[in-house]
Amino acid sequence: MHINIPTEFVSWFRSVTPYINTFRGKVFVIGFNGEMITDAKFVHFIHDINLLASLGVRLVLVHGARPQIQLRLDESQLKTQTVMDIRVTDPAALQCVKESVGRIHHEIAALLSMGLPNSPMANAAIKVSSGNFVIACPYGVIHGVDLLHTGKVRKINVQAITSNLEQGSVVLISPLGYSPTGEIFNLTMENVATETAIALRAEKLIFLWDTLTQHTSPAEEKMPLPREMTVEETKSLLGEKKIATQLSEEVQLFLQCAIKACEMPVARVHLINRHTDGAILQELFTHHGIGTMISKETLQAIRKARIDDVGGILKLIEPLEAEGILVRRGRELLEIEIDRFIVLEHDGIILGCAALYPFSEENSGELACLAIHRDYRNFGHGNRLLKYIEAQAASQGIHTLFVLTTHAMHWFIEHGFSVTTPADLPKAKQNFYNYQRRSKVLIKHL
Ligand SMILES: CC(C)(COP(=O)(O)OP(=O)(O)OC[C@H]1O[C@@H](n2cnc3c(N)ncnc32)[C@H](O)[C@@H]1OP(=O)(O)O)[C@@H](O)C(=O)NCCC(=O)NCCS
Incomplete structure (x- = not known):
């Protein structure tokens, strides 16, 4: 049977x-x-x-x-x-x-x-x-x-x-x-x-x-x-x-x-x-x-990502990658770039992440892979991760922060970013800009 x-x-x-x-x-x-x-x-x-x-x-x-x-x-x-x-x-x-x-x-x-x-x-x-x-x-x-x-x-x-x-x-x-x-x-x-x-x-x-x-x-x-x-x-x-x-x-x-x-x-x-x-x-x-x-203490914290967070981050971003909202990153790349990431952890579970990629020649940095778990959106977590990345960027001497997004343009505009063109991206990034994805480029002066 x-x-x-x-x-x-x-x-x-x-x-x-x-x-x-x-x-x-x-x-x-x-x-x-x-x-x-x-x-x-x-x-x-x-x-x-x-x-x-x-x-x-x-x-x-x-x-x-x-x-x-x-x-x-x-x-x-x-x-x-x-x-x-x-x-x-x-x-x-x-x-x-x-x-x-x-x-x-x-x-x-x-x-x-x-x-x-x-x-x-x-x-x-x-x-x-x-x-x-x-x-x-x-x-x-x-x-x-x-x-x-x-x-x-x-x-x-x-x-x-x-x-x-x-x-x-x-x-x-x-x-x-x-x-x-x-x-x-x-x-x-x-x-x-x-x-x-x-x-x-x-x-x-x-x-x-x-x-x-x-x-x-x-x-x-x-x-x-x-x-x-x-x-x-x-x-x-x-x-x-x-x-x-x-x-x-x-x-x-x-x-x-x-x-x-x-x-x-x-x-x-x-x-x-x-x-x-x-x-x-x-x-x-x-x-x-x-x-x-x-x-006694809050169970929620934003902190730098560690190698053992890779599984949790992948679980969070893979559905967004599948929908084309985020650019696909494999486990290997994530492991190599884990130092760029921060995570929002709650009681041992990864609820959000973001990454900062500096472009030191232009004193600028890319905010990438900002994602909040679907069930935990609209609680201000995205805003908190952005603030953390901005503070991190400022402490590294970064003057401008840019982001490429296909779905959250207005969210970034409401958080002080303005729309610009791929020509304003740092040279190294321009070479990798994917014109088929047609991501919006937004920039914020810190
Ligand atoms: C964009 C994102 C990070 C926001 O996270 P969040 O924790 O929900 O954000 P906050 O709680 O700080 O802000 C919520 C506000 O933003 C608005 N908002 C959320 N997503 C939005 C979007 N895609 N476009 C416009 N506004 C959006 C909400 O309606 C809410 O507005 P309100 O305060 O007027 O009610 C989250 O929606 C997400 O993970 N999206 C998928 C990944 C993505 O697109 N990342 C950006 C590219 S790197």
Whole structure:
């Protein structure tokens, strides 16, 4: 029987290989709140966790339990005091916390243990480890009120978690912590997830958010956060009242956790909308992602090209060469001329390139092979590469920059170039001018 495998499937599968290679053996800490657990779609999230685990990602799941605790308190007709939005956990409330957290914890472990045939969990056999991984201490007294069994993370038992991860277990952590005095403390999922990620020096800390604003339903939510932010950008966003008030308290808290984690050794923090099916896979296995990623430094840089960029540059320019937009260059020529090139790199992927060829006798230079990946145009990247080339040219004593183009004449005119004739080109270039291509010649005095 002949099976016709769609080519998109094959190319899509191949395109995720670099992510699989990068993620294998890395530690991801994933924090999600109690609302998510009661959602019918939670099982899809478990399927995605199974997939990540099967790819060799070392997973630590930290769950919350706020709505379940509230429900249990209501059932017991217990009222709790809050100080600055922090719940005081007295002994009666602690009983409700233990019951709710214990129940959820077992429910998640049960879902992770599924292995039904004809389901994504078939043959999964995930091992789930839990334990006294979180050492806690009392939150203390705020405005004269003792928060009793409300606590905060004091220490994470890194060795115990790591040895479970090394044995191939998914580590499941609840928002309960234990003190050396034998007490139990009610913690927040955010606190536990952040401190765990920091202590484990995790590659990623991932938070799944529920809502952005209190005023709209999740389906109507717009994502006012950019796709990527540095720690500094995150701090200034939180400092801008107008923007910060559009964000739910939950997201503001996640952003504060992200700042802390990225200032410590956690490489990246991701905020993902839990309502999107497969959100975690889309965020992790596509270059654009679907949520917001926070990192210490920007992931984008313009720099001089290196020999190992040749593959990335070719991938970028070959479709443009095929369309006749750029002059064809072979791999060999590119390797020889790589020192002339600059690249715009984003998270290890080449999104743009340009080259500068000096003609020292005339104090002029050619800007060539300026190209931005189709999906990333109109973000000002072309302009940035041009500015970089202009600065490079000026530092080499080049007074005039020229460019030959068949498709982007107006773009260059809008960037200070003016149309001229091939006769104005440096002599060496004139000899190679291809009259059949009929490229427009544009020139700019620096
Ligand atoms: C030309 C090119 C480098 C621009 O890159 P970019 O990152 O999209 O450019 P910017 O974001 O800095 O500028 C975007 C603006 O230029 C305009 N623009 C983009 N391509 C244009 C073109 N070919 N002609 C005229 N204007 C163009 C956009 O409409 C946008 O205008 P707006 O700001 O008014 O909305 C990119 O379109 C490209 O790679 N083209 C194919 C290769 C090419 O022709 N190279 C030049 C020969 S070396």
